[in-house]
Amino acid sequence: MKKWIALPVLVAVLLLGYLAAGPFIAYNAIREAVQAQDTAELAEHVDFPELRRNLKLQVDDYVVRKAGADVQSSLLGAFAVRIASGIAGGMVDTMVTPVGIGALMEGRSVWHRASGGGITDNTYETAPTPDRLQEADYGFESLSRFTATVQSEDGQPLTFVLSRQGLEWKLTDIRLPLGSDAESL
Template structure:
């Protein structure tokens, strides 16, 4: 009986260590999952690693702010604050819909908006997450930072979703 209890205890400890290792490796699994799906053109499967509703909610205030900065200089011609907010929402909606979609995420990761890796042959697909600077910001927030074409940093935010991790936000450069 004593040997059986010891084996059970060892089995439980090994299982807990394996689970902790899986959870700790989760963000890198999500980043590599996104990279693989984008590279193979399987953008319809990105839902496994991207929470589009949270991504849209995260991007909405950033995009509205950037549009507002462009609209404010001509605000006197637009009129009331309510009308200006309506114009900003009207301009922001298609941008949000485009960015927070499987094709939008794939375009962001393969297009020229993010900086190309040094030494990448001409015509080779861009894969900015390959050299991303990654770190845990908290137990449930992991970030991958990459430069855009202008040299500013775009931060991909991954949050825990059950035992896995999903892309839930982007921190866009502020200009």
């Protein structure tokens, strides 16, 4: 009789352990895919439609806040803000690809990543990029949301948000440092 009770308890403990370790496993897989520049592996751990939506919302909010109330109150200003938001949304669509996400996570530009990296003294050799993702501050925001925060090259916090989708964890948001002191997109 005790065996029948122990088996479901064991299964429940193993399932809870897997759910707790899931975001760490997914984040480590993302980090390894970025280091190996394996875009196919990276794409398996990213929910691209959700990530695009979240980044567009952040960029739109930034554009509107940067424009200010004075610009938005005029018809021409509101039209300009709308055009700027559309251009910024197009840029997000262009950047949210496996190559673009990998470059952002490495702290490099997309062109830098696509061309193979920095040039060293030997023009045929590329400089290795530092693994900024290794020293992240981790934390659960809820049972289905996990964050990993790293410092960008200029010292700004860059937060990667993984969300649980069933038993899988996927990258669904990147909280960009678009505060009031940011100068450019």
